[in-house]
Amino acid sequence: MKAPAMTSKPLPNSTAQRDIESLVHPYTNLKSHLDDGPLVISGGEGIYVYGEDGTQYLESMAGLWCTSLGWGEPRLVEAATKAMERLPFYHSFTAKVPDVTVDLAEKLLALAPVPMGKVFFASSGSEAVDTALKLVWYINNARGRPLKKKVIARDKAYHGTTIGAASLTGLAANHSDFDLPISGILRTACPHHYRFAKPGESEEDFATRLADELEQLIQAEGPDTVAAFIAEPVMGAGGVLVPPATYFAKIQAVLKKHDILLIADEVICGFGRTGNMWGSQTFDLKPDMMTMAKALSSAYLPISALMISEEIFQDLVKQSDTLGIFGHGFTYGGHPVACALALETLSIYAERDILGHVQRVAPTLQDGLAALQGHPLVGEVRGVGLVGALELVRDKTTHESFAKEANLGTLVVKLMRDQGMIGRNMGDTIAFSPPLIISDAEVRDMLARTTRALDLAHEALCADGHIPA
Numbered sequence: 001m002k003a004p005a006m007t008s009k010p011l012p013n014s015t016a017q018r019d020i021e022s023l024v025h026p027y028t029n030l031k032s033h034l035d036d037g038p039l040v041i042s043g044g045e046g047i048y049v050y051g052e053d054g055t056q057y058l059e060s061m062a063g064l065w066c067t068s069l070g071w072g073e074p075r076l077v078e079a080a081t082k083a084m085e086r087l088p089f090y091h092s093f094t095a096k097v098p099d100v101t102v103d104l105a106e107k108l109l110a111l112a113p114v115p116m117g118k119v120f121f122a123s124s125g126s127e128a129v130d131t132a133l134k135l136v137w138y139i140n141n142a143r144g145r146p147l148k149k150k151v152i153a154r155d156k157a158y159h160g161t162t163i164g165a166a167s168l169t170g171l172a173a174n175h176s177d178f179d180l181p182i183s184g185i186l187r188t189a190c191p192h193h194y195r196f197a198k199p200g201e202s203e204e205d206f207a208t209r210l211a212d213e214l215e216q217l218i219q220a221e222g223p224d225t226v227a228a229f230i231a232e233p234v235m236g237a238g239g240v241l242v243p244p245a246t247y248f249a250k251i252q253a254v255l256k257k258h259d260i261l262l263i264a265d266e267v268i269c270g271f272g273r274t275g276n277m278w279g280s281q282t283f284d285l286k287p288d289m290m291t292m293a294k295a296l297s298s299a300y301l302p303i304s305a306l307m308i309s310e311e312i313f314q315d316l317v318k319q320s321d322t323l324g325i326f327g328h329g330f331t332y333g334g335h336p337v338a339c340a341l342a343l344e345t346l347s348i349y350a351e352r353d354i355l356g357h358v359q360r361v362a363p364t365l366q367d368g369l370a371a372l373q374g375h376p377l378v379g380e381v382r383g384v385g386l387v388g389a390l391e392l393v394r395d396k397t398t399h400e401s402f403a404k405e406a407n408l409g410t411l412v413v414k415l416m417r418d419q420g421m422i423g424r425n426m427g428d429t430i431a432f433s434p435p436l437i438i439s440d441a442e443v444r445d446m447l448a449r450t451t452r453a454l455d456l457a458h459e460a461l462c463a464d465g466h467i468p469a
Helices: 015-022 028-034 076-088 099-112 123-143 165-166 203-221 247-257 310-323 336-353 352-372 408-417 440-463
Strands: 041-045 047-053 056-059 118-124 148-154 186-187 228-232 262-266 291-292 304-308 378-384 387-392 424-426 430-431
Touching: 041 291, 056 440, 076 336, 099 118, 099 304, 118 123, 123 148, 123 228, 123 262, 123 304, 123 310, 148 203, 165 310, 186 203, 203 228, 203 247, 228 247, 247 262, 304 310, 304 352, 336 352, 352 378, 352 387, 352 440, 378 408, 387 408, 408 430, 408 440
Parallel strands: 148 186, 148 228, 228 262, 262 291
Antiparallel strands: 041 047, 047 056, 118 304, 291 304, 378 387, 387 430, 424 430
């Protein structure tokens, strides 16, 4: 079953038509887009955005997991304006730096879940991940271990779309016809108990098996060739996959045994999404490097960062002295306006107790999603803090998915939009990651709109004969 298209083609000279004539859209079926056109967004306030025609939409994904303080936060606008007036640009190359960039680095180090040594700034999560990958190679050259370069990532992981980050990503769409992944990337199992556990296998037994499989992979490759393991605390674009009980404890034991670095990708989980400042705190990760972006500035300006341990930094010092320079960096890394805005974002988190608010509101979201477990289309409910997902299935007992032709996830998101809400599906999984400022009442409203969309999707599936009426 095909999701209904827009009721009419974009009008000539409309923004939608001009978009069709001028833009390439990421993560879009470009052929369908030429026929249907975009949803043009022209404003936002709180947890809502507004279409060009004035239609209000509840934004259940905070944009792309990122607009943590919602739209129209005046303090962020003011902070960016003042920073733009004071120092609209400076760089951090050749031992120069904007003062505000140092302020933000110090603040992030103070917030780190484990002791960290230094911060490196970039503009996107993908750039931060690419930097982590390059540093893994760099420091192992510095340590005289030229063979210890392979990096392990997980099936269904998402780490970005630049060449290195997309290679670490474990999703086919990021590899197909891009000639990826690059060499040196190893793949280990996805920790999704619902989909990949054996019959009768508990979460703990599943975690033990995955840790054993990781051990076997390392032994097969040679421990002296494996340098790092990268993981999101909660896997985001892979389907909001929450790790099974004991998983990270067992995985980290294997990594420690073989002197393999742990890179925590906190791009989605960082800054309160899981109910703690870091997903690493929620799941007791002890990373050697951490990437972050998105909620660092509530997405008001592009900024990302990589935090590294002091031990890793000392290797950078040694090798850059040997070579004469540390030959890596980005023009806009540590941009003073983005850093000023990020500092204000972190101040708002603290002053308004955003973490406490997430902890208070999270049960409303998680309990409300759990209540949908009884819906005939819902196979699994999962989540933590203010992130969650519904996995839709044809058979709740066998976990059988709907045929691809049913296009169920896309249909549900279309029906959510009809209910005045912007959602996102990853296949037949519907994700939720609302702005962290969302209230209990707004969460209940979001869930009510979702329920109506699910009911309408069920009616459509019955009418089309995909399931018995």
